Amino acid sequence: MTERADDRLSRVAEVVRRPDHSAASFSGDPVVGVDLGTADVVLLVLNHSGEPVLGYLEWAEVVRDGVVVDFVGARRILRRMVDQAEQSLGRKIRTCSTGYPPGTDPDLSVNVVRDADLKIDAVIDEPTAAALALGLSDGIVVDIGGGTTGISVLQGGKVQYSADEATGGRHLSLVIAGANKISYDEAERRKRAPGGAEFLNVVRPVIEKMASIVEAHIRGIDTSLPIILVGGTPQLAGFGEIFEESLGRKVSIPSESLFATPLGIALAGIKTPSNPNGAAVPALSR
Template identity: 50%
Template sequence: MGKTWQEVNLLLDQADRILNCEDPAPHEGPFHVGVDLGTADVVLMVVDPRGRPLAAFLEWAQVVRDGVVVDFVGAVDIVRRLVEKAQARLGVEITRASTSFPPGTDPRLSTNILETAGLDVDRVVDEPSCVGHLLDLDKAAVVDIGGGTTGTAVLSRGRVIFSDDEPTGGTHITLVIAGRYGLSFHEAEERKLAADDPSILDLARPTLQRICDIVANHIAGRDVRRIILSGGTCCLEGIEAVFTRELGLPVKVPSRPLLLTPLAIASLAVE
């Protein structure tokens, strides 16, 4: 089912245009749903059988930390709200969804939330592997920079041959920004994602270099010829150059990094 880089970026742009749009857009026919339970946000995305986004809803929340659910009831409530919004927009009943989890953590932490919210779970796959499935990568590594952890999946001919996850992620950068400018966590997260302040990169650089060290250890001794970055932290202006310099490999950042994993999760059931 793999798509080209250009196709994925077009789909991400489409998802961004309808993000949190509640205007009615009735849909008939099959669809697939993905739920991304992140450290700073929860995203629900609905795609058609060709993987084109039909609805996308995001709610900022800190219900998961380092692959551990810290607010189970809050997470369930958010999923239910997002499902209701998607159902109202599309005029459909949503009973099933796919989800993901950081490599090395218990996938039941994610599936329990969806099931308690009243959803049957179609598929559950670790986050970077979801992206690898979407792009059908070869001799490449997907690096998913989550809030508290960084996950790496190494792919060969579309198959994941290694995946791992270690502490250090975007939340560390957000906390540095919050401390530097006296902002709340949510305000600092929005400033990080705005991608319009070059000075943020300087604050983020030590954490990014630590993340690069993690990735270097993950891919050591493996045939990796390019890196794909995923996650909201990748919105940082200049992050591509930092990873290229530290890892010595070509690095690609999608047009809407925050939405890449949700799109990939929703696309798991697309053939």
């Protein structure tokens, strides 16, 4: 992970959290990426140099196990974000890129995007997107999202191995809710708040289990490859230390790990003279 990549992720977080969602002026068509996750929907707008211009995040459970379970809800959220972005930018958004977890059908996200009246720039698998955002060509990307953990080994910028496990931040929230006799929504909110680390002891066994699941997948894989944790769940303060200790290998977590995959999805849509189709990803013919 390069310092530049980490800085750019911080700037993504900054535009997403900007209360008025105002956009700095820029020329050329906006480059837009859409990530439909199990916990949230993220839409990012970049300029042609890959600089974040605008961003939206909405907590919503429209996807489960890599499958869009609430098509109408997903479409409605996406369209609302696009309408807001168009207002801020003062121009139309006609195209965007989207992603999919390896081993799932890319058309599930593509159909939501098309139904929201957008054409597709690029379709990219999520770990390749995260690696693109991190400037990583060789390494192990572990994406711990809301409902799933994706483990991908990249070599030469290509995914060589990938697996998906049904564990994620949702399980931490369930344990916090049970231990504190509070609702799931309340647990989810308090976990994400700045004081979330107070729950570390309660969720420690879940984090250790996540690490042991990951360990089983990467056992025997080149130990010189860096391990990067992305997705929202590693944002819990203290998560990395427990995970590292259980895994027995060093890991790094970008400052705003939740945005690595959405940023990479958006970056995949940038077309250059030497790369007229955007990132070299499958299913680009759409």
